[in-house]
Amino acid sequence: MNSAGPLLSVRGLNAWYGESHALHGVDLDIHQGETVTLLGRNGVGKTTTLRAIMGLIRKRTGQVSFAGKDLIRLPLHHTARAGIGYVPEERGIFSTLTVDENLMLPPVVAKDGMGVDEIFELFPNLKERRNSPGTKLSGGEQQMLAIARILRTGASTILLDEPTEGLAPVIVQRIGELLAELKRRGMTILLVEQNFRFASRIADRFYLMEHGKVLSEFPVGDLDNRMGELHDVLGV
Numbered sequence: 001m002n003s004a005g006p007l008l009s010v011r012g013l014n015a016w017y018g019e020s021h022a023l024h025g026v027d028l029d030i031h032q033g034e035t036v037t038l039l040g041r042n043g044v045g046k047t048t049t050l051r052a053i054m055g056l057i058r059k060r061t062g063q064v065s066f067a068g069k070d071l072i073r074l075p076l077h078h079t080a081r082a083g084i085g086y087v088p089e090e091r092g093i094f095s096t097l098t099v100d101e102n103l104m105l106p107p108v109v110a111k112d113g114m115g116v117d118e119i120f121e122l123f124p125n126l127k128e129r130r131n132s133p134g135t136k137l138s139g140g141e142q143q144m145l146a147i148a149r150i151l152r153t154g155a156s157t158i159l160l161d162e163p164t165e166g167l168a169p170v171i172v173q174r175i176g177e178l179l180a181e182l183k184r185r186g187m188t189i190l191l192v193e194q195n196f197r198f199a200s201r202i203a204d205r206f207y208l209m210e211h212g213k214v215l216s217e218f219p220v221g222d223l224d225n226r227m228g229e230l231h232d233v234l235g236v
C-alpha cells in the first residue's frame with residue numbers, strides 16, 4: 001500500500017433521495033493508481049456512492065477529500081475540475097450526435113487529457129465509427145465512447161458504474177483489457193461491478209457494501225478466502 005496517503009478519501013458519507021436515506025456512512029480510500037471495486041447486491045448504494053462522491057446528489061453529508069481538497073460542499077463542476085470523471089451506468093451518449101461530437105462535447109479540465117488521435121489508437125473501433133450517430137452504436141461501442149469521452153477531459157481518476165452490464169463476453173473481455181491498459185498508464189479507478197471475477201483481473205482491492213455502508217474490505221489476493229462471505233452477501 002502507498003504510504004503517501006489516499007488520493008480519494010471518503011468518510012461517513014451519507015446521502016438522501018428526498019426523505020429516503022440511501023447512504024449510511026460510507027468509508028473508503030483509494031490510493032493513486034489503485035483500482036478499487038465496490039461489490040454488493042442491487043440497491044445497496046453502489047451507484048449512489050459514486051454519485052455522492054461526484055456531487056450529483058444534493059443532499060449529502062460527510063467527507064469527500066481528493067488530493068487533499070475537501071469536495072463535500074462543492075458542486076459537481078468542482079469535482080470534475082479536480083480531475084474526477086464519472087461514467088454512469090446508462091453511459092449518457094447523445095444519440096443524435098456522432099462519435100466525434102460526443103467525444104468533443106465535455107470540456108477539457110486538465111492539460112494532460114488524451115488527444116483524439118491517442119483515443120482512436122486505444123479505441124480503433126470508435127475511429128471506424130467516428131461519423132456514426134450514437135443511435136447506431138452497439139452497447140459495447142457506447143460504453144467505450146463513454147470511457148473515451150472522460151479520458152479526453154484529462155480526468156486522472158475515473159468512477160465507472162457497471163461498464164460490462166449487458167455486454168457480450170467478447171466485449172467484456174475487450175473492456176477488461178482497456179481498463180488494464182488505463183491502470184498501466186497510472187489511472188486511478190473506482191469500479192462498480194457485479195461480476196467480481198471480471199473485476200478481479202484488474203482490481204487491487206474490494207469493498208463489499210450492504211445497506212448503504214461498507215461491510216468489509218479486502219485485497220484481491222483474499223478473494224478465494226472470501227467466497228463464503230460473498231456468496232452470503234451477494235447471493236451468488
Ligand SMILES: Nc1ncnc2c1ncn2[C@@H]1O[C@H](COP(=O)(O)OP(=O)(O)OP(=O)(O)O)[C@@H](O)[C@H]1O
Binds near residue numbers: 040041043045048
Ligand atoms: N433517483 C432515486 N430516487 C429515489 N431513490 C433512489 C434513486 N436512485 C436510487 N434510489 C434508492 O437508493 C438505494 C441505493 O440505490 P443504488 O442505485 O445506489 O444501489 P446500487 O447498489 O447501485 O444498485 P444497482 O446495482 O441496482 O444500481 C436503493 O434503495 C434505491 O432504490
